[in-house]
Amino acid sequence: MQIFNFILLVGAVTALLLAAVAWQRRHAPGAPALLAMQLCAAWWLTCYALPFARFVPEGGLFLRMRVIFPAVVAIAPITLLFVLSYTRGTNAFRPSRLLALASVPTVVLAVALSPRYDWCFGTWRGVATDSIFQMGPLFWVHSLYSYALIAKSVLALLAAYEHGTTQVRRQTRILLGALIVPIVSNVTFIAGLSPPDIDPTPLGLVASGVLVSLAIFRRGLFDLVSVAREKISEAITDGFVVVDAQRHIVESNAAIWRIFDIEPAAQPGELLGERMAELDAHVAGEGYVPTTAEFVHGAGRHLELRTFAICADDGAILGYVLIVRDVTDARTTSFALEQANKQLRAQLDTIRSMQAQLQEQVIRDPLTGLYNRLYLADALARELTWAGRTGRSFAVVMIDIDHFKSVNDDHGHALGDTMLRALGGLLRQQVRPTDSPCRYGGEEFVIVMRDVTLDQAVERIDDVRRAFADLRFASNGTDIGRTFSAGVALYPVHGNDDATLLAAADAALYAAKAAGRNRVYGATVPAPASTA
Numbered sequence: 001m002q003i004f005n006f007i008l009l010v011g012a013v014t015a016l017l018l019a020a021v022a023w024q025r026r027h028a029p030g031a032p033a034l035l036a037m038q039l040c041a042a043w044w045l046t047c048y049a050l051p052f053a054r055f056v057p058e059g060g061l062f063l064r065m066r067v068i069f070p071a072v073v074a075i076a077p078i079t080l081l082f083v084l085s086y087t088r089g090t091n092a093f094r095p096s097r098l099l100a101l102a103s104v105p106t107v108v109l110a111v112a113l114s115p116r117y118d119w120c121f122g123t124w125r126g127v128a129t130d131s132i133f134q135m136g137p138l139f140w141v142h143s144l145y146s147y148a149l150i151a152k153s154v155l156a157l158l159a160a161y162e163h164g165t166t167q168v169r170r171q172t173r174i175l176l177g178a179l180i181v182p183i184v185s186n187v188t189f190i191a192g193l194s195p196p197d198i199d200p201t202p203l204g205l206v207a208s209g210v211l212v213s214l215a216i217f218r219r220g221l222f223d224l225v226s227v228a229r230e231k232i233s234e235a236i237t238d239g240f241v242v243v244d245a246q247r248h249i250v251e252s253n254a255a256i257w258r259i260f261d262i263e264p265a266a267q268p269g270e271l272l273g274e275r276m277a278e279l280d281a282h283v284a285g286e287g288y289v290p291t292t293a294e295f296v297h298g299a300g301r302h303l304e305l306r307t308f309a310i311c312a313d314d315g316a317i318l319g320y321v322l323i324v325r326d327v328t329d330a331r332t333t334s335f336a337l338e339q340a341n342k343q344l345r346a347q348l349d350t351i352r353s354m355q356a357q358l359q360e361q362v363i364r365d366p367l368t369g370l371y372n373r374l375y376l377a378d379a380l381a382r383e384l385t386w387a388g389r390t391g392r393s394f395a396v397v398m399i400d401i402d403h404f405k406s407v408n409d410d411h412g413h414a415l416g417d418t419m420l421r422a423l424g425g426l427l428r429q430q431v432r433p434t435d436s437p438c439r440y441g442g443e444e445f446v447i448v449m450r451d452v453t454l455d456q457a458v459e460r461i462d463d464v465r466r467a468f469a470d471l472r473f474a475s476n477g478t479d480i481g482r483t484f485s486a487g488v489a490l491y492p493v494h495g496n497d498d499a500t501l502l503a504a505a506d507a508a509l510y511a512a513k514a515a516g517r518n519r520v521y522g523a524t525v526p527a528p529a530s531t532a
């Protein structure tokens with residue numbers, strides 16, 4: 001019996017040592033739960049090792065049971081928490097889940113410790129060391145609940161084993177052993193296979209502690225994973241911070257503090273909003289949605305933020321991961337590119353407008369500003385197409401200033417130019433936007449007039465004729481003026497192509513000149529439309 005007690009005490013010390021190791025690695029997934037697990041085991045083993053029956057002969061064993069109870073009821077839920085945090089890689093749990101896990105043990109503990117209802121849990125028959133424990137209904141509720149949780153833990157470990165790496169498989173193999181040994185010893189006790197006054201469950205816990213030490217020290221249960229994670233998190237240039245559902249900082253890497261240029265959090269648990277308010281806004285409030293955002297921090301630092309929620313199986317949010325990338329360089333480059341693009345676009349606009357100017361120069365007569373002969377060819381082709389398609393008519397008018405040679409000869413070339421410009425101005429003013437007035441060459445002008453009858457065209461040109469005849473030009477103290485003659489041909493009456501129409505208009509002009517000048521003749525109407 002003394003050897004048995006000695007083994008239990010050694011087991012208790014081992015459990016305490018394991019709890020100390022777990023405390024040192026308390027940020028590793030599973031370490032806090034393992035710490036609690038080992039404290040329970042140490043408590044259980046110590047109570048078992050102490051000779052209660054010797055101190056209190058009457059009911060000493062029952063007293064021992066009562067002192068052990070907190071550890072007995074807590075160990076299965078804590079084991080499940082250990083396995084879940086190890087397999088999921090996080091120590092974060094929803095409070096409602098923790099409460100649900102604690103509910104049955106709390107009720108069992110309350111009933112078992114109450115003197116009135118303690119029989120529900122079990123009774124001791126016999127006296128002192130010869131007593132035998134008779135399990136009550138609550139004992140079975142507690143046992144079933146504990147076994148359900150342990151079964152869930154075993155299944156979670158098996159799943160981790162199935163999907164895990166070689167390293168994880170080695171660890172889970174040992175952890176499965178550490179779970180199964182106490183189960184076997186406990187089943188032996190419950191099934192009555194062990195001596196009635198000896199519960200081998202604590203011995204199972206001792207063996208379990210030995211296996212867990214093996215997993216920690218030989219298989220790097222916490223070290224390998226956390227060291228690798230640390231190395232990776234410090235090596236990556238993106239900053240990250242992990243917060244719980246209440247937005248307390250759980251984990252972060254050096255890059256995030258570098259990016260924000262602030263002192264790292266001394267220890268986990270600080271509020272994100274107090275350290276990095278810009279980030280907090282993206283995960284605060286109801287109705288979280290994953291974010292990809294860009295914002296400017298401090299003096300022109302461009303930061304790109306991505307957020308993810310960490311969710312429980314039922315979708316409830318346990319926390320958030322925020323990843324921040326400094327994209328200042330990329331933005332500066334793209335800004336420079338944008339500027340260069342702007343400049344290029346401005347240059348392109350200049351080239352385009354110069355091109356348009358050149359085009360205008362190609363089709364314009366520089367003296368009068370009217371279209372030139374080159375444009376006339378295009379205008380006539382366009383009108384022919386339009387008239388052919390619509391079945392409408394158009395007129396071709398040819399104008400020639402009368403006795404223009406004498407203006408040059410008697411008053412100088414400059415006055416001749418002024419007169420040509422004046423007629424150009426008149427034509428521009430008096431024709432419709434759809435008409436095309438052109439300088440045909442020398443003192444000859446051609447106008448293409450869209451959608452007119454012959455009479456309308458003659459009438460309009462006659463108005464211009466009168467206006468031009470009224471113009472006076474000063475020369476050496478005297479006023480001089482000139483008139484023009486014009487011939488009008490109509491599509492399709494006088495021709496179906498440009499050459500025929502121009503020839504018809506020219507013939508009418510010739511007739512007008514021959515009839516005494518200063519008049520407008522329609523091509524088919526020999527009689528003058530008007531005379532001066």
Ligand SMILES: Nc1nc2c(ncn2[C@@H]2O[C@H](COP(=O)(O)OP(=O)(O)OP(=O)(O)O)[C@@H](O)[C@H]2O)c(=O)[nH]1
Pocket residue numbers: 367400401402403404405406408412413414415416417420441442443513
């Ligand atoms: N000032 C000036 N004169 C021009 C220009 N182009 C042609 N001329 C002159 O226009 C005159 C044309 O005269 P003619 O063809 O003989 O005809 P006209 O004197 O007008 O006589 P009719 O047409 O028969 O009434 C010539 O003296 C050309 O030198 C020009 O751009 N500027």
